[in-house]
Amino acid sequence: MILTWPTGWVGNRVLRRWGDVADPTADQIAVVVRYLRERRILVAPLMFLAPLTARAMPALIGPANDLGSFHLLGSLLVAWLLAETLGSLLPRRGALRTASLARRGWRGLVPVWAIGLHLGLTAVAVAFAVVALAMSGAGWYLIMVVGASSLAVYGIGWLAAIRPAAADDRVDGALRMRSARVAVGVGVLGSALLIGAGADRLASLARVSHAPAWLDGFAPVSLWASVALLVVALIGWSRVIGAPKHG
Amino acid sequence: MADAPRLVVNVTNGVPPWRQVRDQLSLLIAGGQLPIGAQLPTIRQLAGDLGLAAGTVARAYRELETDGVLHTARRLGTVVVALPPGLVADQVRALTEEYVARMRALGVVDIVAVVGALCQDRSIR
DSSP states (O other): OOTTOOOHHHHHHHHHHHSOOSSOOHHHHHHHHHHHHHHHHHHHHHHHHHHHHHHHHHHHHOGGGOOTTHHHHHHHHHHHHHHHHHHHHSOOOSSEEEEEOOOOOSTTTSOHHHHHHHHHHHHHHHHHHHHHHHHHSOOHHHHHHHHHHHHHHHHHHHHHHHSOOOSSHHHHHHHHHHHHHHHHHHHHHHHHHHHHHHHHHHHHHHTSTTOOHHHHHHHHHHHHHHHHHHHHHHHHHHHHSSOOOOO | OOOOOEEEEETTSSSOHHHHHHHHHHHHHHTTSSOTTOBOOOHHHHHHHHTOOHHHHHHHHHHHHHTTSEEEETTTEEEEOSOOHHHHHHHHHHHHHHHHHHHHHHTOSOHHHHHHHHHHOTTOO
């Protein structure tokens, strides 16, 4: 937290990258740095709690449902959502309050293809998890992690659209776009990794002696598909969190 | 990208915030910064940005709806549909006073005839 404490240099970079502000003013940078520090303070305690929650999960849900590091992914995303929720509830201070009359929404923050990619990958992850659950009676926790991660991704995106505005329109737009795109980018990668977890579970089930014959053929296909989808997700992730095109 | 018009509310100046919101919206609409057809933010968005209760912003919107300036529909949200009547009359009077004063300064006596001739001129839109 100390090493990555947001500085003016970071604020400058955020504005150049997400807001297309070629020459940010000191006031604009100060707004970004204050925002980033507020979020850092809110996220840090929750991020410390996330690994503890993840560690406690196997004991709570049973070894058959253990997903290893995927508990951590879900916990971190939910911690981020909680921090964003708390951040958007922070009261406005000061006697003089300003507001832009521009209407805000999801459109323009995240490209439609990125949402489509995330939903598609999530659907495949759920499908693999449901098959694994039907075969073994265990693995419901995989479905819960996929659900919680998706809830966090779209919750963060929704909060990015509706949270109270910063004083400067360009700064405000940059911070909203950054939150929404990073959330969807992480969601895309997370869903691809959860597809891998589902495929891995199916491969383990195929090795059991009483496994149905169709699973012997399906398990390797699902493993290869999970690798291919991970490559697609990596490309999608790099594009969605890459520098957006400004009109 | 052109920055959208902004509202500034001072919560300590003694003027009720709903009136500040209503008056500033009226001025922006009359001044053309918010043209007819412009969509306004939702009540919740504006209230959140200004740190006001939703009811405060809702009252400002309601007053302007009653005056026929705004219209709220389910699909489009709140949209500017007309100029504020009182402010238009004020602006017409201010422009006319300025025009008459300038014409008199130029020594024109029959200003009504000049205006009448201009009104007949179809090239002036």
